[in-house]
Amino acid sequence: MVPAGRNLCGTVLDARTGRRYEGATVRLQREGGEPAFRSSDDDGDFEFDLGDEARWPAGKYTLTAFHPASRLGETSKEVVLETGKEPAFQKIEMVPDQERSDLAGWIFLTVLLGLLAFVGIQYFTLHKSYPSRTLPLDESVVALVSLAQTQAQTVTLGAQSPVSATVAAADTVFTTLREKPEQTLISPEKGQMIAGLFAEARAAIAAADRPALQTVLKGLYQGLQQPPIYFWQTDPWRLLEILLWAFAATLIRLIINTGAYLYQRDFHWRAIPSRVALLATAPVIAVLIAFVLSLVSISITLSDVTLKLDMDTVTISIVVAALIGLAPWEAWRFLRKLADVFFGKLAELIPGKEAGAPPPSGPAPKAEPGEPKEPEPTPETPREAPSPGPAPEPPQPRSAPRRRGPSEDLSLQDSDRV
Numbered sequence: 503m504v505p506a507g508r509n510l511c512g513t514v515l516d517a518r519t520g521r522r523y524e525g526a527t528v529r530l531q532r533e534g535g536e537p538a539f540r541s542s543d544d545d546g547d548f549e550f551d552l553g554d555e556a557r558w559p560a561g562k563y564t565l566t567a568f569h570p571a572s573r574l575g576e577t578s579k580e581v582v583l584e585t586g587k588e589p590a591f592q593k594i595e596m597v598p599d600q601e602r603s604d605l606a607g608w609i610f611l612t613v614l615l616g617l618l619a620f621v622g623i624q625y626f627t628l629h630k631s632y633p634s635r636t637l638p639l640d641e642s643v644v645a646l647v648s649l650a651q652t653q654a655q656t657v658t659l660g661a662q663s664p665v666s667a668t669v670a671a672a673d674t675v676f677t678t679l680r681e682k683p684e685q686t687l688i689s690p691e692k693g694q695m696i697a698g699l700f701a702e703a704r705a706a707i708a709a710a711d712r713p714a715l716q717t718v719l720k721g722l723y724q725g726l727q728q729p730p731i732y733f734w735q736t737d738p739w740r741l742l743e744i745l746l747w748a749f750a751a752t753l754i755r756l757i758i759n760t761g762a763y764l765y766q767r768d769f770h771w772r773a774i775p776s777r778v779a780l781l782a783t784a785p786v787i788a789v790l791i792a793f794v795l796s797l798v799s800i801s802i803t804l805s806d807v808t809l810k811l812d813m814d815t816v817t818i819s820i821v822v823a824a825l826i827g828l829a830p831w832e833a834w835r836f837l838r839k840l841a842d843v844f845f846g847k848l849a850e851l852i853p854g855k856e857a858g859a860p861p862p863s864g865p866a867p868k869a870e871p872g873e874p875k876e877p878e879p880t881p882e883t884p885r886e887a888p889s890p891g892p893a894p895e896p897p898q899p900r901s902a903p904r905r906r907g908p909s910e911d912l913s914l915q916d917s918d919r920v
Contacts, residue, residue, distance in 0.1 A: 510550040510581065512592030514542045514567045522546025523596060526569040530581070532561060542567075552583065560585045565592060570768065572596040607769030610777075611760045618753045625746050634734050643679070644726045646672035650703075651719045659710040666707045672722075673700040696725050733816045740816050741789055744823040748788030751827025752781050780830060787833050788826040792819045794840065 514526040528548045531537035540548040552558040566578040577596045583589060646668055653665040660666065680693045699722045706715035734743045756777055763769040796819070826833040 508552045508588055510552055510565075510583075510589040510592065512548055512565070512594060513546045514548065514569065514594045514596060515546055517595035517597050523567075523569045523572075526567050526594075526596075528594070529566045529568070530563055531566075532559075532563050552589070555585070558583060565594065567594040567596060569596060570766075602767070602769060603771045604764060604767060604769065606771035606774070607760060607764045610769075610771075610774055611757065611764065614753055614757045614760065618750065618757065621746065621750055621753070625750075628742075629732065629734075632734075632739070634731055634739075643672050643676050644723065646675065647719060647722045647726060651716070651723060654712060654715050654719055659707050659712060659715065661708060663707065665715075666704075669700065669703050669707065669719075673704075676700065692725065696722065699725065731816075733820065735816045740819065741793070743816060744792045744819050745785045745789050747820045748785040748823040748827040749781070751824040752784040752830065753827075755828050755830075756781065784827055784830040784833070785823075787830065787837060788823040790837065791826060791833055792822055795819075795822065 514523045523546050524544050526542040528540045529537050530550050542548045560583050563581045564578055565581045577594055650665050650668040657664050699718055703718045706718055734740050
């Protein structure tokens with residue numbers, strides 16, 4: 503009879519440092535039998551109740567421990583159970599995964615947080631030193647309208663008056679702006695409204711209606727004032743705006759992911775180069791995509807509402823840049839598909855030899871200098887068959903691949919994690 507109190511006890515610990523593994527899964531199984539599982543406690547200890555002789559007969563068993571901190575994932579050892587004897591205390595020593603490092607993760611997280619703070623400080627400093635301004639042609643129209651307001655208070659009104667010439671000059675410059683929308687920040691709807699005000703100003707001058715002219719010029723001045731916007735709107739500053747926002751969004755993505763891996767105690771220090779490469783390339787991809795999208799306008803229909811998005815607008819470009827920084831792989835696929843379409847269309851424009859087409863007529867192409875010319879066979883001098891070469895050597899038996907030791911396992915399990 504096996505004593506009812508017979509238990510198999512043991513501990514799971516680090517083979518190098520002796521640190522005990524909490525939460526390790528321990529499995530006890532006989533060949534062909536049903537396994538039993540236990541979890542190690544805070545001290546790394548576990549215990550199996552083997553009092554049932556029918557369930558745990560004498561024989562050889564395999565004791566296996568699993569823990570994510572182990573590079574090999576699991577460690578097994580053989581245990582012999584004997585009838586009427588208490589099993590020996592078992593120590594399961596696991597080899598730690600040297601690619602996982604909480605210290606490296608915390609250092610990397612600290613660097614990312616410091617880099618995000620540095621980028622934010624530099625961003626606000628640059629905007630303070632180089633604030634966003636309206637385009638020069640917009641300012642010239644505003645200056646002409648302001649001059650017309652001053653003249654309308656004193657000069658005599660009429661077709662030949664100075665205020666008439668000033669309003670005509672402002673209208674001419676503004677008409678030029680409307681013909682070149684890339685040189686102005688005024689929307690088409692607002693442009694129609696301002697053009698109507700210029701027509702009213704000319705009519706008030708012709709009628710010598712000073713109060714009406716002053717009211718119209720005041721409306722023109724207010725209509726030409728651009729709403730204050732913090733972001734840079736003109737190139738190359740707009741591209742720098744996109745680059746900084748994409749860089750900050752990529753930093754935020756890496757900070758969130760690094761924090762999650764540290765929480766799971768699953769940070770791989772060998773994946774740091776791939777994260778740095780992502781941080782360097784994602785902003786550049788964002789600038790490229792923003793430049794491509796600035797050439798088009800997108801219409802989005804939601805139910806009965808149609809939204810027209812001008813991708814050249816700086817605010818929309820910033821949103822796109824932030825999304826690219828948070829989801830860089832989707833942006834990379836977009837660029838690859840765009841390149842495939844471009845080069846596919848380019849290949850269609852290049853004439854090539856079609857399948858089944860007759861060979862081109864004319865003299866055969868000349869041999870390159872130094873290239874031996876093979877004589878053509880004739881009925882009198884048939885082409886000689888090639889002489890058989892030496893017999894091939896019999897294939898050598900393959901040697902069995904050498905199994906790597908634990909220190910030679912260079913698999914990077916976290917290389918694709920970002």
